[in-house]
Amino acid sequence: MKLLNQFKGADFVTLAAKTKDIIKYFNFEFNKNLGQNFLTDGVALNKIMDTAGIDDETFVIEIGAGIGTLTQEMAKRAFKVCAVEIDKELVKILKETLLNFNNVEIVHMDALNFNFNEAVKEYGDKKIMVVANLPYYITTPILTKILTSWKGVNSITVMVQKEAAQRIMADPSTHEYGPLSITANYYANVKKAFNVSRSCFIPQPRVDSQVIKMSIRKKPAAEVYDEKLFFTLIKTSFNMRRKTLLNVLKTFGLSIDEL
Known part of the structure; x- marks a missing residue:
């Protein structure tokens, strides 16, 4: 129990050693089908926070909360964080690592089935932001769902594999340009924030990642x-x-x- 109590501290998961400790303590096994990689770099973590621009008037929907690394940092600043996680084993861990935060709601669900309208109906006076660390296989369906169906979102700050980021930000007449590029730029102003080395994750993925920010347009780019x-x-x-x-x-x- 002493070991578990130390995991409840607000900063325990910002170091690779502590992340390894919690994986070992809960005997967590990574699900390759879900593309799970935990961020362990404090500098990258802080840069994500700066990019998102979360404050005490923000309602955040986090997709893929993992073990709560980013969730904890957002909870320190946000009015409320709704942490959506599909893996039931990670949900068990989150209930421990986020125990000290009374402004976090943990939702065990596939984000594609998340009832956005129901979740935000009480927070119409708040800025609504989406923050996510998305595996490659679900990047397109999740972002398409958010952009086309989640009305009222102010911004999306997302960490994706570098190849996915290139497709999102691709220019016309390039090989990477496609439906996701058009959808993203139709609904949002898209900007690259920074690169994240593969060495910043446990387990280490095969490719580097990028963080991009989509600021939702008041009106689509074209009529x-x-x-x-x-x-x-x-x-x-x-x-x-x-x-x-x-x-x-x-x-x-x-x-x-x-x-």
Whole structure:
């Protein structure tokens, strides 16, 4: 119990040694299917906080809370943190590591199924921010969900694999440019914040990461008559890169005159 009590301190997870201790203490086994990597670098942690710009008027939704490394730091500054975690074993750990914070709610759930409207209905007067450390496999569906469905979010600060960041920030006519690039820039002003070396994580991933910030636009970057049709067209077009735009449009069942 003495060991567990020391884990309840607010700063225990900012060092790699302490992270290893808690993994050992709870006998936690990483789930490769979930792409789990815990940040252990205090400098990177502080830079994420500075990038997000969290204060006591902020309601934060954290996606992928892990063992609470970032959650603790956000809880020190935010009005409230809603920590969403899909792994039930990590939820057990979070209940211990976040015990000293009365402004944190732990939600055991797949973020794709998270009821955003229900979560924020009591906090309409607060700034709503999303902060996340996303594995590659879920980067596109999660960000697309947030950008298109979570109305009222002020900003998204996200750490992703470098390749994913390049796709999000890609310029037109580049190989990386695609539906995610268009969606992100349609809804937000996207800026790269900083790089995070693979050595800053346990276990160490194969690639480096980047932190980017998306500041949600008051109005989308372009006026679109039918957003659903617009994004369906974009997705179809990039899935049929070798075809002309006219042939892509024909797949929607429209005649030449209608086009």
